[in-house]
Amino acid sequence: MRGIRGAITVEKNDSxxxxxxxxxxxxxxxxxxxxxxxxIGAAIFSATNDINAIFPAAAARKMEGWDLVPLFDAQQLEIEGSITKCVRVLLLVDTDKPQKEIKHIYLRRAKMLRPDIK
Structure with a gap:
């Protein structure tokens, strides 16, 4: 089992x-x-406190094949100066790939969270 991280930002709190x-x-x-x-064994989502229009898990649930994936939502810690309007995910997946071959995905402004990942 491996963990795969991802994050993305939005411009407005709209479902x-x-x-x-x-x-x-x-x-x-x-x-x-x-x-x-x-x-996918499970998906754990977090969102910054300025996102409350929809649960990220509810958005995932609308996708084909995600009806059997265990999903969980949480609120991201509010840290002064941290990124805003951001949804993060941790996927726990069954794979034979070594950790070094896993591709973590950071999109839009969330790229600044992991500048080491190109």
Missing amino acids: TEVCNAVQEMLKEIMSKNELATSD
């Missing part, structure tokens, strides 16, 4: 925008890591 962003992030993680939803 459609947040839903689209979460789905974009998950599709990118799935594609870059060559995953099927049956490989």
Whole structure:
């Protein structure tokens, strides 16, 4: 089992925008890591406190194949000076890939969270 991280930002707290962003992030993680939803043991989402229009897990649940994936939402810690309007995810996946081959995905302004990942 491996953990795969991802994050994405939105410009406004709007359910459609947040839903689209979460789905974009998950599709990118799935594609870059060559995953099927049956490989996912669980997904843990967090969102900054300025996102409350929709649960990130609800956005994932709308995607094909995600109906059997255990999903969990939490609020990200509010740290002074930290990134705003950001959704993060930790996917726990069954894979034979070594950790060094896992591709963590940070999109939009969330790229600043992991400048070491190109």
